Amino acid sequence: MTAPDDLVLVDADSEEEVALADLWEERPVALIFLRHYG
Amino acid sequence: MQRDREKFEASGGDLVAIGMGTPPYAQNFREETGFDGRILLSRDKAAYEAFDLDRASTARVFHPESTLAGLRRSVGLRREGLAPVKRPKQDWHQLGGAFVIAPGGEITWAHRSRHPGDLPDNETVLQELRAAATA
Numbered sequence: 001m002t003a004p005d006d007l008v009l010v011d012a013d014s015e016e017e018v019a020l021a022d023l024w025e026e027r028p029v030a031l032i033f034l035r036h037y038g
Numbered sequence: 039m040q041r042d043r044e045k046f047e048a049s050g051g052d053l054v055a056i057g058m059g060t061p062p063y064a065q066n067f068r069e070e071t072g073f074d075g076r077i078l079l080s081r082d083k084a085a086y087e088a089f090d091l092d093r094a095s096t097a098r099v100f101h102p103e104s105t106l107a108g109l110r111r112s113v114g115l116r117r118e119g120l121a122p123v124k125r126p127k128q129d130w131h132q133l134g135g136a137f138v139i140a141p142g143g144e145i146t147w148a149h150r151s152r153h154p155g156d157l158p159d160n161e162t163v164l165q166e167l168r169a170a171a172t173a
Binding site for chain 1: 057086088135137138143171
């Protein structure tokens with residue numbers, strides 16, 4: 001199964017947009033989807 | 039996650055948390071949990087939908103197994119002086135999950151929570167991340 005490669009999220013610190021697919025371009029990544037946090 | 043940050047850093051892969059709130063809420067999350075890793079936000083929850091993560095009914099949110107797991111987690115964090123219990127401000131029906139994705143985009147491991155207390159332990163995530171890094 002292939003991960004969705006068209007998602008754009010926002011970095012919580014820089015508030016810049018991040019293409020999710022960039023995260024696994026060079027190294028594997030563990031994505032942890034949080035429930036609500038506050 | 040924060041407890042095992044050094045292990046994650048040595049795994050050969052990266053760890054990224056995804057939340058559905060705003061940057062200030064993410065900052066609160068950092069302060070309350072001590073997590074200092076990368077956090078990305080999917081405010082419209084499009085990422086949750088794209089990864090096929092479920093929204094639980096109220097009955098499932100308050101499932102006894104879930105409630106017990108939540109209490110254990112809260113007690114543990116409070117012992118460390120972290121994470122006071124408070125009312126949620128985001129979609130508290132939305133469940134989480136965890137995925138390991140290899141270069142190229144293959145999902146090599148997936149865990150979709152069936153209820154709020156259904157979370158993978160760090161060791162399982164680490165094992166899958168190491169496996170993806172050495173494949």
